[in-house]
Structure formats: structure tokens, C-alpha cells
Amino acid sequence: MAMTMEGNTTMFLKPLLMIAVIATLVIATQPPRLAFAHHSWAASDTRYAYYIAGTIIEVRWGNPHVEVRLRLDHAAVPQNWIKRPLPPGADAQDGRDTMISTRAYTGGLPELDLTLAPPDWMARWGLHRRLEVGEHIEAVGFLNVNGGDEFRPVMFWLADGQGVWQKLLPFPHRPEPAPASSH
Amino acid sequence: MTAIQLWDALRWLERSSLAEAVRVAPFLYPLLESLHVLGIAMLVGSVVAVDLRLLGVARNVLPVTTVTRYLLPVSRIGFLLVVVTGLAMFSGIARAVAGSAAAPWKLGLIIVAGINILVFHFGVYRSVHLWDVNAATPMRARAAAIISALCWTGTIIAGRFLAY
Numbered sequence: 001m002a003m004t005m006e007g008n009t010t011m012f013l014k015p016l017l018m019i020a021v022i023a024t025l026v027i028a029t030q031p032p033r034l035a036f037a038h039h040s041w042a043a044s045d046t047r048y049a050y051y052i053a054g055t056i057i058e059v060r061w062g063n064p065h066v067e068v069r070l071r072l073d074h075a076a077v078p079q080n081w082i083k084r085p086l087p088p089g090a091d092a093q094d095g096r097d098t099m100i101s102t103r104a105y106t107g108g109l110p111e112l113d114l115t116l117a118p119p120d121w122m123a124r125w126g127l128h129r130r131l132e133v134g135e136h137i138e139a140v141g142f143l144n145v146n147g148g149d150e151f152r153p154v155m156f157w158l159a160d161g162q163g164v165w166q167k168l169l170p171f172p173h174r175p176e177p178a179p180a181s182s183h
Numbered sequence: 184m185t186a187i188q189l190w191d192a193l194r195w196l197e198r199s200s201l202a203e204a205v206r207v208a209p210f211l212y213p214l215l216e217s218l219h220v221l222g223i224a225m226l227v228g229s230v231v232a233v234d235l236r237l238l239g240v241a242r243n244v245l246p247v248t249t250v251t252r253y254l255l256p257v258s259r260i261g262f263l264l265v266v267v268t269g270l271a272m273f274s275g276i277a278r279a280v281a282g283s284a285a286a287p288w289k290l291g292l293i294i295v296a297g298i299n300i301l302v303f304h305f306g307v308y309r310s311v312h313l314w315d316v317n318a319a320t321p322m323r324a325r326a327a328a329i330i331s332a333l334c335w336t337g338t339i340i341a342g343r344f345l346a347y
Contacts, residue, residue, distance in 0.1 A: 060197070062206025063213075064276065064346075119207065 044142035044152045046171040049101035049178070051077045052112060052151065053138040061130045066116040068131055070139075070151075076104050078138075087155050087163030089125045094167060098154045101175030102140050112151040114139065117166050125165045127158075135159060141166075193277035205275035212272070219268040225261025227335045229254040237320050237328035246316040285344035292341060296334035303327040 058069035078084075081102060086095040105112075117125065131137075141153035157163045184192075196202060205211060236242070236250045273280055280286055307323035314320050320328075 060206070062203070062275065063211075064272075118212075 040169045041142070041152065041167075041171050043144055043146070043150075045145045045173075046142050047101075047173045047176045048103065049098045049140050049142060049154065049175050050105040050107075050151075051075070051081070051102050051138070051140050052105045054112075054136070056131060056133050056135045056137065057111070059131050059133055061119065063118045065118055066122065066131065068114040068116060068137075069111055070114055070137070071111050072105065072109070074105070075138075077102055085163070087125065087157075087165040090155065090163075090165045091167065094171065095155065095165075097175045098140060100177045103178040107143065109149050112149050114141075114151050114153055114156075116153065116156075117168075121166075121168070122164065126162065127164045189281070190278065193281055196274050196277045199274065201271070202274040202277070205271050212275070215268045215272050219265055219272065222261045222264030222268060223339065226258050226265060227261075227339065229258040229261065230335055231332055233258075234328035234332045237324045239320060239325075242320070243317055247311055247320070248315055280345060283345050285341045289338055289341035289345055292334045292338045296331060296338065299327055299330045299334065303331075 052070065052072055053075045054070040054072040056068050057071050058067075060067045082099055084099070086092065086099075116122070116131075122128075136159045137156050139151070139153040139156035141151055141155075144150040144152075152166075154167045155163055155165050205215065233250055233254050236245060236247055303324070307321050307327070310321075314324070
């Protein structure tokens with residue numbers, strides 16, 4: 001009797017146990033392919049910084065992150081880029097390295113999705129209002145390691161010149177200096 | 184329901200006043216996150232304690248039914264808390280969550296955990312009086328405990344990969 005019960009059980013529970021084990025293993029072993037980690041820069045290719053400018057066509061303001069869709073101008077990196085002051089609250093080293101790594105975005109997509117800081121951090125970095133559709137902004141930041149249209153600014157500038165810092169956590173790779181002709 | 188209809192439904196959810204409140208109401212989002220963590224602590228903490236008893240920990244001291252009577256209500260309150268706060272936070276960023284590779288894992292693991300609970304309670308747990316205390320727990324109960332602990336651990340991991 002006991003033997004029979006034990007036998008049935010094993011038959012019934014083994015598949016479930018295997019699903020659980022496989023699921024846990026799969027999740028644990030494939031972090032780089034998941035589209036995760038908006039909190040960190042792990043999903044961004046932080047070796048190459050890109051300059052973008054454009055018009056906001058969509059805003060989702062609020063927690064956990066502000067998201068903005070930008071229609072790009074495909075502009076060149078502005079004159080005297082390296083001399084542009086960093087926004088308030090910027091980390092000097094990370095800000096400088098990002099500026100030096102900046103090249104024009106040549107990825108060809110007409111629009112990019114910008115993942116920005118949540119409202120509380122925006123306020124701490126000096127932006128006390130919502131971003132609005134129709135605004136023109138400039139940004140410098142990184143593309144996703146897996147390609148696609150996601151862009152993570154390290155800092156951005158409003159049309160009136162106000163800069164807003166965006167970075168809290170460390171870069172997985174240091175930004176590499178852009179070729180001399182880029183600036 | 185086609186994928187496009189689902190996407191439209193999620194977009195509608197994101198644009199609802201609930202979702203807008205979740206995103207912009209002062210202190211609401213961190214409060215939801217805190218209560219979600221508290222719910223996880225209550226749910227997973229009590230469940231893992233029950234799982235350990237089923238695996239034989241303190242089997243000569245603590246009857247299984249005592250452990251389940253006092254801890255499973257805590258896990259139910261925890262579950263209610265994570266469901267309510269989780270759905271609220273989901274509404275704020277429904278499309279991003281649905282598009283994440285971690286989402287089917289999280290949902291799948293919760294479903295497996297749920298099936299495991301049903302199999303356990305309507306199966307081997309009916310004979311708990313035979314192995315309540317001072318006895319080895321049956322293989323089925325130990326297997327259920329392992330599945331439970333793995334599923335909830337996996338759910339937490341998937342949840343962190345899902346998290347913005």
C-alpha cells in the first residue's frame with residue numbers, strides 16, 4: 001500500500017519539481033538576455049556615448065521611471081561640446097568621461113525611447129515640472145546592449161539651456177573617448 | 184484575444200486614473216513597494232518555515248498541524264498584500280512589464296506554486312494525523328516542500344528581473 005502511494009506520488013510530483021528546478025535555473029543563468037535593470041546601467045552599452053536632439057512626442061511622467069519618446073533631428077554634436085558645463089549635481093568624472101565619449105547618433109532610427117529618472121530625482125537634479133509633448137531637448141547617453149530603440153541619457157538639456165543630470169549608479173564599462181573628428 | 188488587443192488593453196490600463204495615481208501621487212509608489220516587500224516577507228517567510236517543518240526540521244518538537252495553523256494564515260495575508268500592491272504597480276507600467284522576458288517566468292512560477300498547494304492540501308495533507316509529530320514526513324510532503332521553496336524563491340528572482 002505504502003509502496004503504491006509512494007509510486008503514484010513520484011509520478012505526479014516529478015514533473016512539477018522538474019518545472020520548478022528548470023525555471024529557477026533558467027532565470028538564474030541568463031541575466032544578460034533579459035530586458036531588465038532599468039535601475040542600473042547593466043543593460044546599456046556604456047562604452048559609446050551618443051548625442052541626440054529632438055522633439056518630445058510622448059511622455060509617461062511618474063514612477064518608477066519617466067519615459068519619453070523623442071523624434072530625432074539627427075543633429076551633429078554641437079560646437080564647443082567639451083566646454084559645455086555639466087548639469088547641477090553631476091558626478092564630475094562620469095560627466096566628463098561621457099562628454100569626451102560623445103559622438104553623433106548614426107543608428108538611423110527616426111525615434112528613440114528615453115528612460116529617465118523618476119520625478120523625485122528629477123526634482124533633486126533641478127527639474128521641478130513635467131516634461132511636455134512638443135518640447136525640444138538634447139541628450140547624451142547610451143544605447144541598449146541588445147540594440148533596439150531604448151536610450152538611457154546620462155544628462156539632458158531643455159530648450160532654455162537648463163541641464164538635468166540623470167545618473168546615480170556606476171557604469172559597467174567606462175565610456176571610451178570618441179574619435180577626434182566627432183566633436 | 185489577439186496580441187494587439189492585449190497591448191491595447193494594457194495601454195488602456197496604463198492610462199487609467201489608477202495607473203496615473205500610482206505613477207505620480209506623492210509617496211504612493213514607494214509605499215506600494217514597501218508593502219510589497221512586507222507581503223513577500225510574510226508570505227515567503229511563513230511558507231519556508233512550513234516547508235522546513237515538512238522537510239523534518241523540529242519534527243520531534245513541533246506538530247505539523249501546529250505550524251500550519253499559525254503560519255499559513257500569515258502567508259495568506261502576505262499573499263493578499265503582494266497581489267493587491269503588485270497589481271497596482273503593474274497598472275502603472277503594464278506594457279513594459281508585459282514585454283519583459285521575466286513576466287512569464289514570474290506568473291508561471293506562481294501558477295506552479297498554486298498547483299503545488301492544491302496537490303498538497305487535497306493529497307498527502309489529508310493523512311497528516313499519521314505524521315503530525317515524532318514521525319518522518321512522507322516523500323510527497325517533502326517533495327511539496329521543496330517545490331514550494333523553489334517556486335517562491337524563483338518568483339522573487341523573476342520579480343527582481345521584472346522590476347524597473
